[in-house]
Each structure stands twice: as structure tokens, then as C-alpha cells.
Amino acid sequence: MRKTLERYFEFQQLNATWRTEILAGATTFVTMAYIVFVNASILADAGMPIPAVMAATCASAGFASILMGAFARYPIALAPGMGLNAYFTYTVVKGMGVSWQVALGAVFLSGLAFLLLTVAGVREKLFTSLPHELYPAVAVGIGLFIAFIGFRNAGLIVPDAATTVTLGNLRDPHTLLAVGGLLLMAGLQARGVRAAILIGILAVTLTSAALGLTPWTPRYYSLREISATAFQLDIAGALRLGLLEILFVFLFVDLFDNLGTLVAVSKKAGLMNRRGEIPRLNRILLTDATATMAGAFAGTSTVVSYIESTAGIVAGGRTGVTAITTGLLFLVLLFMAPLAGAVPNAATAPALILVGAAMLSHVSEVPWDDPVVAVPAFLTLTTIPLSFSIANGLAVGFTSYALLKLVAGRGREVSWLVWLLAVLFMLRFAYLGKG
Numbered sequence: 001m002r003k004t005l006e007r008y009f010e011f012q013q014l015n016a017t018w019r020t021e022i023l024a025g026a027t028t029f030v031t032m033a034y035i036v037f038v039n040a041s042i043l044a045d046a047g048m049p050i051p052a053v054m055a056a057t058c059a060s061a062g063f064a065s066i067l068m069g070a071f072a073r074y075p076i077a078l079a080p081g082m083g084l085n086a087y088f089t090y091t092v093v094k095g096m097g098v099s100w101q102v103a104l105g106a107v108f109l110s111g112l113a114f115l116l117l118t119v120a121g122v123r124e125k126l127f128t129s130l131p132h133e134l135y136p137a138v139a140v141g142i143g144l145f146i147a148f149i150g151f152r153n154a155g156l157i158v159p160d161a162a163t164t165v166t167l168g169n170l171r172d173p174h175t176l177l178a179v180g181g182l183l184l185m186a187g188l189q190a191r192g193v194r195a196a197i198l199i200g201i202l203a204v205t206l207t208s209a210a211l212g213l214t215p216w217t218p219r220y221y222s223l224r225e226i227s228a229t230a231f232q233l234d235i236a237g238a239l240r241l242g243l244l245e246i247l248f249v250f251l252f253v254d255l256f257d258n259l260g261t262l263v264a265v266s267k268k269a270g271l272m273n274r275r276g277e278i279p280r281l282n283r284i285l286l287t288d289a290t291a292t293m294a295g296a297f298a299g300t301s302t303v304v305s306y307i308e309s310t311a312g313i314v315a316g317g318r319t320g321v322t323a324i325t326t327g328l329l330f331l332v333l334l335f336m337a338p339l340a341g342a343v344p345n346a347a348t349a350p351a352l353i354l355v356g357a358a359m360l361s362h363v364s365e366v367p368w369d370d371p372v373v374a375v376p377a378f379l380t381l382t383t384i385p386l387s388f389s390i391a392n393g394l395a396v397g398f399t400s401y402a403l404l405k406l407v408a409g410r411g412r413e414v415s416w417l418v419w420l421l422a423v424l425f426m427l428r429f430a431y432l433g434k435g
Contacts, residue, residue: 008073009073009319009320009321010073010319011319014318014319015318016316016318016319016321018321020315020316020317021075021316021317021318021319021321021322021325022321022322022325023315023316024075024312024313024315024316024317024318024322024325025075025312025317025321025322025323025324025325025326025328025329026325026326026329027311027312027314027315027317028075028077028306028308028309028311028312028315028317028322028323028325028326029077029325029326029329029330030195030198031195031197031198031308031311031312032077032079032306032308032309032311032326033195033198033329033330033333034197034198034201034351034355035057035061035079035080035082035306036054036057036058036061036330036333037054037201037343037347037348037351038082038348038351038352038355039053039054039057039079039080039082039085039300039301040053040054040057040343041153041343041345041348042085042086042088042089042149043085043088043089043100043300043301045089045090045094046088046089046093046094046100046103047093047100048100048228048229048299049228049229051228052226052227052228052229052230052299053229053299053300055226055229055298055334056226056229056230056295056298056299056300057079057080057300058330058331058333058334059226059298059330059331059334060078060079060080060291060294060295060298060300060303061077061078061079061080061303061327061330062327062328062329062330062331062334063291063294063327064077064078064079064287064288064290064291064294064295064303064327065077065078065079065323065324065326065327065330066323066324066327066328067287067290067291067327068284068287068291068305068320068323068327069319069320069321069322069323069324069325069326069327070320070324071283071286071287071320072280072283072284072286072287072320073280073283073319073320074271074280074284074320074323075309075312075313075317075318075319075320075321075322075323076262076284076305076306076309076323077305077306077308077309077312077323077326077327078287078288078291078303078304078305078306079303079304079306079330080295080300080301080302080303080304081254081301081302081303081304082142082146082355083142083145083146083390084250084254084301084302084304085300085301085302086142086145086146086149086390087249087250087301087389087390087391088100088103088107088301088302089301090149090388091249091388091389091390091391092106092246095388095389096246098246099234099237101232101233101234101237102234102237102238103238103246103301104229104232104233104234104296104299104301105233105234105235105236105237105238105239105296106238106246106247106250107233107250107292107295107296107301107302108233108235108238108292108293108296108297109235109238109239109247110246110247110250110251110254110292110302111289111290111291111292111293111295111296111302112289112293113247113251114251114254114285114288114289114292115286115289115290115293118282118285118286118289119286121282124281124282124285131373131398131401131414131415131418133366133367133373133377133401134373134376134377134380134397134398134401135362135365136362136363136364136365136366136377137362137363137366137376137377137378137380137381137397138380138381138384138393138394138397139359139362140359140360140362140363140366140381141380141381141382141383141384141385141390141393142359142384142390143355143356143357143358143359143360143362144356144360144381144382144384144385145356145384145385145388145390146352146355146356146359147352147353147355147356147357147385148356148385148388149352150348150349150350150351150352150353150355150356151349151353153178153345153348153349153352154168154174154175154178154179154182154345154346154349154350154353155168155169155172155174155175155178156168156170156175156178156179173211173213174208174213174344174345174346175346177204177207177208177211177213177344177346177347178204178345178346178347178349178350179350180204180207181200181201181203181204181346181347181349181350182200182349182350182353182354184199184200184203184204184350185197185199185200185350185351185354186354188200189354197351197354197355200347200350200351201343201347201348201351202347204344204346204347204350205342205343205344205347208344208346208347209342213344213346214342214344226298226299228299229298229299229300230297230298230299231297231299232299233296233297233299245391245428246391248391249390249391249394250302254288254292254302254304262278262281262284262305271318284305288303288304288305291303309323312326363381371404372401372404372405372408372410373401375400375404376396376397376398376400376401376404377397379393379396379397379400380393380394380396380397381393383396383397394425395425395428395429396425398418398421398422398425399421399422399425399426401414401418401422402414402418402419402421402422403422
């Protein structure tokens with residue numbers, strides 16, 4: 001049995017060992033376990049119950065990571081995506097006034113669309129058709145968006161009638177605690193501690209409880225709490241609402257997240273072939289689509305591949321055993337769901353800021369010396385946080401990219417898909433007048 005598994009996971013070809021793979025999976029887990037707390041915090045703003053969301057996060061991450069390891073055989077862990085959960089809460093639910101049940105229905109439909117497009121081979125073609133130059137700008141824009149939410153939740157940035165926003169009250173104990181958490185997490189990261197964010201969240205939570213700043217009463221765990229979000233999605237409502245724009249955003253942001261993660265992880269692990277292609281790409285995409293649908297049923301936003309998987313790669317992970325280990329640990333964490341109620345904004349806000357900061361590293365990938373690309377990239381990464389909408393950033397970015405290419409006499413460099421999107425986005429702004 002053991003040798004059969006080693007052959008299936010290509011241990012010999014990849015020079016892998018069981019000990020290294022399991023340790024690598026544990027490393028990936030502690031590096032990305034913060035998502036359990038942060039995702040619950042973000043989706044709670046959509047009116048979803050925190051314990052249920054935390055359980056859904058654990059369940060979807062566990063299922064998706066195990067599926068990735070067993071089916072696609074890659075050391076890539078999955079979980080509800082940062083950025084897409086913010087879009088789910090702040091743009092769809094709070095911005096458009098859509099119920100979270102209908103929003104979950106839209107997530108499921110986007111997952112179904114992912115699956116159908118993958119089976120038809122369209123998603124692979126999309127990877128090559130979309131302007132790769134704008135990928136890093138989208139990632140940076142989402143990073144700024146996430147960081148802005150973190151600053152707001154920490155009380156570091158507050159509304160102001162004269163200047164729109166201004167610096168918050170730094171004497172507020174919750175804000176001071178958040179600042180201390182940010183310094184602790186950043187300091188641990190500087191010292192190379194893999195679980196810096198998770199340790200920081202736990203430290204701030206314990207400190208807040210000790211100071212009496214977290215009003216929380218412990219209660220016994222019940223699996224019935226998961227039912228508050230599980231199977232509550234409203235697919236019929238999403239179809240009636242005609243959320244085409246939302247499906248587009250879920251589709252394309254997921255494409256960007258997965259493309260960047262797959263390339264980064266595959267390069268780091270040396271898993272690309274000589275032609276620079278990613279083996280078993282279709283299996284990876286099928287896993288992603290299935291995970292998104294399963295996540296919607298469990299009660300969470302779109303599930304994506306996590307760049308934190310590179311932590312496990314650095315620790316030596318090369319096979320699907322790494323992802324399976326990570327998934328099993330998420331399932332163990334599932335039974336700690338009620339603890340999410342003890343985690344204050346002061347603990348999760350610094351994590352949001354640091355995650356946003358990490359995503360800014362992609363800014364160097366933008367060809368700033370080419371105005372035809374640099375201007376759309378700049379408009380994309382600034383419009384997302386300033387308009388508080390990922391959809392607006394994508395719309396402005398793709399439209400300006402196509403138009404500038406046309407003005408520069410390089411219209412033929414733009415694929416038909418981008419032209420189609422640009423026209424749809426312009427019609428959207430002309431019809432709605434705003435994002």
C-alpha cells in the first residue's frame with residue numbers, strides 16, 4: 001500500500017519523503033490558518049453567524065485541499081479567498097443590498113460556470129487570452145482594498161466629513177491593541193516565523209480577553225451551529241436577480257488568483273515542464289471549481305488556491321501529500337469553530353493589513369515604462385480600494401487597456417475577449433451611471 005501511494009504521488013521522481021511532506025503540510029497550515037479567523041470576521045459583516053462561517057471555512061478548506069492533493073497531486077492548499085470574501089460582503093451584500101443567501105447562490109453558480117468552462121477547455125484558453133500585464137495590478141488593488149478594511153476595523157482610519165477619511169483616535173484601547181498586534185505580527189515575520197499572523201491573532205485575542213475588552217461568554221460546541229449557513233444558499237434567488245456582473249467578477253478574480261498562485265507554486269517547486277507548462281492543469285481547475293461549489297453549500301465565499309502554499313514548498317513539499325496533510329489539519333480545526341466569537345477586530349485587523357501588504361509585492365511586475373499598460377494598471381489598482389469595489393477596478397482596467405491599445409495603434413494586440421469585456425463594461429457604466 002505504501003509503495004503504491006509513493007508511485008501514485010511520484011515520490012521517487014520528485015525526491016520526496018513522507019516525513020518531509022507531512023511537515024511541509026503542517027507548515028502550510030500554520031501559515032494560512034489565519035483565514036479561519038479573518039474570513040469569519042469579514043463574512044460576519046454580511047450578517048452571517050461567526051461560528052457557522054468559521055466551521056464552513058474549515059470544512060471547505062479541508063475538503064478542497066485534500067481533493068487537490070489526492071486528485072491533482074499538487075502541494076497546493078485551498079481556502080476561501082481573500083479579496084473575493086471582501087467583494088462578497090462589501091460590494092454584493094452591503095453595497096448592492098443582496099442577501100447573503102442569494103450571494104451564496106451566486107457563488108455556487110460561478111463555481112458551476114467554472115466547472116462547465118473547464119470541461120469545455122475554455123478556462124485554459126482564458127488564461128492565454130486575458131492581458132497578463134494587468135494581473136499584478138489586480139492583485140495589488142485587492143491588497144490595498146483588504147488593507148484599507150483592516151485599517152478601518154482597527155480604528156486607524158475613520159470617516160471624516162471634510163477629508164473623506166482621517167486618522168483615528170490612537171488613544172482608544174482597541175486601536176492601541178491592534179497597533180500592538182500589527183507590530184508583533186510584522187516582527188515575527190521579520191524573524192522568519194511561519195505562523196506569525198496566527199500567533200499574533202491568538203496573542204491579541206488573549207490580551208484583549210485579559211484586559212476585559214472582549215465581551216465573550218464561552219459555550220459548548222454543537223454541530224448544529226454549522227446548519228446556520230450550510231445549505232442556506234438561494235440559487236433560485238440568484239437566477240432571478242440576474243447577477244451577471246457578480247458572476248463575471250467571481251469568475252475573473254478567481255482566474256487571476258489561481259493563475260498567479262499556480263505559476264508561483266509550480267516555479268518554486270520545479271513542477272513546470274520544459275515548455276513552461278503546468279502539468280495536470282485541467283485537474284487543478286476542476287478541483288478549484290468543485291471546491292467553490294462545495295464551499296457555497298457549506299456557507300462561505302469562493303474557494304481559491306493559496307499563495308501561502310509556497311511556505312510548504314520552501315519546507316520541502318513536492319507532492320499532493322503536502323496538501324492532504326494541510327486539509328486534514330483544517331478538518332481537525334473544524335471542531336474549534338465557536339472560539340471565533342472570542343476573536344476581536346483588534347486581532348484580525350492587523351492580519352488584514354499584513355495580507356494586503358504582502359499582495360503589494362506584485363507591483364514590481366507591472367511594466368511601468370509602457371504607458372499603454374502602466375496607466376490601466378494604475379487605474380485598476382487605485383480604483384479598487386478608492387471605489388470600494390473590485391468590480392469597478394476590473395471594469396476601469398480592462399476598458400482603459402483596450403482603448404489605449406486602440407489609440408496607440410496596437411488594437412490588434414487586444415484579444416476579442418477583452419474587447420467584448422470592454423464593450424460590456426462601457427454599456428454597464430452608461431446604463432447604471434456608476435459602479
